[in-house]
Amino acid sequence: MNKKYTISKISKGFSIVELMIAIVIGLIVLTGLITVFETTSSMNKTQNGLARIQENGRFAILHMKQNIEQAGYQYCLSSGSEGMETTTGTIQRPWKVYTTAPLFPGTPVDPANFYFDTKNLIHGHECDAAACLPGFGTPGSDTSYPIPAIGVGDGDRLA
Numbered sequence: 001m002n003k004k005y006t007i008s009k010i011s012k013g014f015s016i017v018e019l020m021i022a023i024v025i026g027l028i029v030l031t032g033l034i035t036v037f038e039t040t041s042s043m044n045k046t047q048n049g050l051a052r053i054q055e056n057g058r059f060a061i062l063h064m065k066q067n068i069e070q071a072g073y074q075y076c077l078s079s080g081s082e083g084m085e086t087t088t089g090t091i092q093r094p095w096k097v098y099t100t101a102p103l104f105p106g107t108p109v110d111p112a113n114f115y116f117d118t119k120n121l122i123h124g125h126e127c128d129a130a131a132c133l134p135g136f137g138t139p140g141s142d143t144s145y146p147i148p149a150i151g152v153g154d155g156d157r158l159a
Contacts, residue, residue: 126133
């Protein structure tokens with residue numbers, strides 16, 4: 001009888017409690033993996049969105065830079081290579097205007113031809129606490145970037 005009693009007590013598989021505990025532990029691990037996956041996916045979407053914003057900003061700034069660099073550029077204007085000597089000896093690039101009506105507010109109304117300096121279309125000022133250079137209201141006073149004289153020497157421009 002003793003032998004029969006000991007044989008029936010030997011375990012031949014998992015009990016229902018052990019299986020339930022294993023399932024709960026598996027669900028906890030699976031929940032953790034799903035949370036990590038969702039967090040990674042969310043971060044990936046956020047990073048892609050920020051990358052697109054950065055790319056669009058870079059693209060916009062590049063095109064604004066190109067347009068701003070072309071400010072005052074006279075494209076195919078044949079009189080663009082003609083210079084006008086100023087009292088300081090520098091050459092500016094004016095437009096020769098043929099009109100009897102005001103071109104812009106403040107331009108002269110004169111039947112005679114006149115020159116309009118293209119630097120006045122977009123003009124910047126360097127200011128500190130004391131003053132601004134060039135001063136406001138002084139058209140053509142910025143001679144810090146004069147156009148070189150036409151010639152073949154060092155620093156000259158070609159016609």
